[in-house]
Amino acid sequence: MGGVTNMADLPLRDSAAIEVSEMEGREDMALVRPKPLQAFAALYGGAIALLITGLQPLVLGQLEQEGRLTASEIGLTAMAELLMVGIGAAVAGWIFKPRYLRMIGGAAGMVHALASVAAMAASGLEIVISRAIAGLAAGILLWIAMGMIARTSQPERWSGSFLTGETLFQLIVVTTLSTLVVPRFGANGALAGMAVLSAMAALFSSLNLDNYPLLVPQHAIPGSRLPMEPLIALLGVFVFLAAMSATWVYLDQLGAQLNLPATVVGTAMSVFLAFQVAGGASATWLGSRPPLLPVLGGASLLGILGFFILAYAPSPGAFLAGAAIFGFVWLFALPYQLLLLVKVDDSRRAALQLPAAQLLGSAGGPLLASFLVGDVDARPAVFLGMAGLGVTFFLFAWSQRRAA
Incomplete structure (x- = not known):
């Protein structure tokens, strides 16, 4: 095969999840064939990152009912968290290489969990700040999930499976919190549940993630701008x-x-x-x-x-x-x-x-x-x-x- 002749020539040789695949006649690139636990850890972290998109009406509305957020602060909190998820995903792609993902994913999951814990004792601007920090950590988790999906040989199928599973996950969590948790424990019950789920993402990431190959084809110049x-x-x-x-x-x-x-x-x-x-x-x-x-x-x-x-x-x-x-x-x-x-x-x-x-x-x-x-x-x-x-x-x- 042109360019890559054996596994020793592949980038990130320490990754346990690399395969070689030709892309439409272009030079060979190293892609990932994720192991089940690696795929689960990456996609679960991505689902946690996007979970708030389904939980915002429930959690923020309950915080308003408890007098901990005003109507204007609800909009500010929602926008701050979503913006920080996007910024976190973009910045992670710029500053991180796909190495030490267990450490990066574990740390991001714990920050996400601690931000929810901090919000349990907060109100007003403190909640806005805590959710913005959670959004930044969520962006890193989402970058890890998308990094795996983008490196597979069939990214559209992986993406469809992830989005479908993530939506079902949202439905299950929203239904559970709205019927069993929030009526009894209020907004803090929902925040505690989110913290537990985030801590699980930290655990799964720190135990199961593997490094990814660099996404630079052999004819490209490393660090070059996107066309x-x-x-x-x-x-x-x-x-x-x-x-x-x-x-x-x-x-x-x-x-x-x-x-x-x-x-x-x-x-x-x-x-x-x-x-x-x-x-x-x-x-x-x-x-x-x-x-x-x-x-x-x-x-x-x-x-x-x-x-x-x-x-x-x-x-x-x-x-x-x-x-x-x-x-x-x-x-x-x-x-x-x-x-x-x-x-x-x-x-x-x-x-x-x-x-x-x-x-x-x-x-x-x-x-x-x-x-x-x-x-x-x-x-x-x-x-x-x-x-x-x-x-x-x-x-x-x-x-x-x-x-x-």
């Missing part, structure tokens, strides 16, 4: 998540604007999550078999249709259908966005920045929508989402055309 094509694709990811999150945060207000009962809106959120699981599972099953650009284009068109239905739903059933389309597209498209990044950047370094683009987009979308939405009209957030999906596909097509 324009993956940067355009990353911008597309940012816009996609901004479009989706801008609509998601105003789903309740949309339902009220359409004079739908609160029970219908609550059901729509459950339908949304269920179809997210279906979307992630579908992407995992299909893998790389369908052509990439038509899949991304179809997802954008389907998402625009779902948004239109949500904005003008003539009945509760139509609103639920719009929520189902919305949830399906969200998780179905994400693995193919990762596959696009791998195709336009054979070093796979851009793929490591995917979580940062996603989290920053998730935080930026609602912020932009807040300037457009009025007290009685939430449709501008949906229109922003529709425009964003159109721009997303244009950016993806542009990046692939430049890379061709």
Whole structure:
């Protein structure tokens, strides 16, 4: 095989999880074939990093009821944590090499756990700071998970499996905390539960993670900047998540604007999550078999249709259908966005920045929508989402055309 002739020539020879795989005729690269425990440790840490996205309404709402956060501090806390997850994932990719991952993952998991413990005795700005620190640690855990996924021979399948499993994990934890823990122990019960789960991530990481090979193909210059094509694709990811999150945060207000009962809106959120699981599972099953650009284009068109239905739903059933389309597209498209990044950047370094683009987009979308939405009209957030999906596909097509 060109470039790499035997295992002794592979980078990071101490890693126990390296295989050699040819990538579409390019020079050989060292990829990972993770062992079961290594994969579990990395993906569990990633699931812990993203757990707060499903827990924020429950935990922050309970903290407000207990008088420990004001309404404005809820928004500040949520944005601070999500921004720090994105920043943490990006910074980890810049300053860390994929060595000593057991130590890095173990330390990040413990910081994440201790931040939740600290919040149990905090209120106001102290909670904002503690959750921001938790977000930074979560970003490192997410970087480790994405580092493994990006180095596999089928990253789109691993990504789909991770997103599907992470969503199911959120559902289980949210249901358990909301029905068994918070009614009895309040917000501190939820924070304690989060701390235990984070400590488990620290333990699994410190025992099971292995080093990863460096993501630099032999023809690339180490430390060189990413070319324009993956940067355009990353911008597309940012816009996609901004479009989706801008609509998601105003789903309740949309339902009220359409004079739908609160029970219908609550059901729509459950339908949304269920179809997210279906979307992630579908992407995992299909893998790389369908052509990439038509899949991304179809997802954008389907998402625009779902948004239109949500904005003008003539009945509760139509609103639920719009929520189902919305949830399906969200998780179905994400693995193919990762596959696009791998195709336009054979070093796979851009793929490591995917979580940062996603989290920053998730935080930026609602912020932009807040300037457009009025007290009685939430449709501008949906229109922003529709425009964003159109721009997303244009950016993806542009990046692939430049890379061709």
